[in-house]
Every structure is written in C-alpha cells, then in structure tokens.
Amino acid sequence: MTGATAGAIAKIKEKSNETTSSHCILHRHALAMKNIPLCLKNGLDEVIKIVNFIKSHPLKSRLFKILCDDLVSIHNTLLFHTEIRWLSRGKVLTRLMELRAEVSSFLMDHNVTLAETMNDVTWLCQLSYLADIFNKMNELSLSLQGRTLTIFDASS
Numbered sequence: 001m002t003g004a005t006a007g008a009i010a011k012i013k014e015k016s017n018e019t020t021s022s023h024c025i026l027h028r029h030a031l032a033m034k035n036i037p038l039c040l041k042n043g044l045d046e047v048i049k050i051v052n053f054i055k056s057h058p059l060k061s062r063l064f065k066i067l068c069d070d071l072v073s074i075h076n077t078l079l080f081h082t083e084i085r086w087l088s089r090g091k092v093l094t095r096l097m098e099l100r101a102e103v104s105s106f107l108m109d110h111n112v113t114l115a116e117t118m119n120d121v122t123w124l125c126q127l128s129y130l131a132d133i134f135n136k137m138n139e140l141s142l143s144l145q146g147r148t149l150t151i152f153d154a155s156s
Contacts, residue, residue: 043126044089046117047096050103053111060110090134097131100124 013019036044054060096103100118107115117123 040126040130043123044093044130046114046123047093047127047130050107050114050117051092051096053114054103054106090131090138093127093131093134097128100127 009019104115104118107118
C-alpha cells in the first residue's frame, strides 16, 4: 500500500507533488526520544544508576523486596531499563515513581549520594515529567499496533 512506485502514496504524489508521507509514526517517536534535552537525559541517567544499584546484586534485590513487603507496597521489585526497547523506559520510570519512598529509604541505608538524588525536588519533578511523557509514548505505540489499524482509527 505504501510502495514508492505503485502504492497509494505514489498515486497520491502523482496528483499532488506537495504531499508528504511518513512510513511509520512510531519510528519518528523512537528517534525523538533518543534526542531528549540534556537535563532530562541526566535525570534518566540517574534513574538508571538507581535501578542498577538495587538490581545489580541479588542480595540488594532481596533486601529491597523484603523492605517493600514490610512496608506493604504496591510493588516489591523495580524493573530493569533496557536501551533496546525505549518503551521499557516508561514502565521503569513509573515503577520508580510508585516506589520512590521505599527506594529512598533503601538508598539511605546503602548509598547516601543516590539517596540525596531521591530527595531532590527538581529531580523528582523531572522524573515525574519523564514518566508521564514515556507513558504517553507507550499509549500511542500500543494504540497504533495492529494489521488493519490506521492513524484515523487510532485518533478517534
């Protein structure tokens, strides 16, 4: 349907040279998220440091799980961030926001410098902003998946 020579887009461009097209909206969003502003990238890097600090050693992961169970938290584990799937960032950020009190308490006992980050109001604002943006990107991505789905179906 979107072929360069015989598809619908080629036929439309024959009638109107000024028509623009996009192969896939999701690719553009993925590329846009790779070029986020430096202050937000630094905030995301801090999130990765915090999650990796807790998840990198099985003992720390178990201690964090015990702490969450004792505090009767919604979740009892953090999620790993993977660079391969940018969609995972939204889930990691949301989980960290939901467990921020537990993570802050855990870091106070184990890593004071990362604990200071968890108590920084500016950083927490960046974290919540990033979580919201990436969650919206996840929602958009999921709404555009499907063989017979068009952008017109997804926007209605």
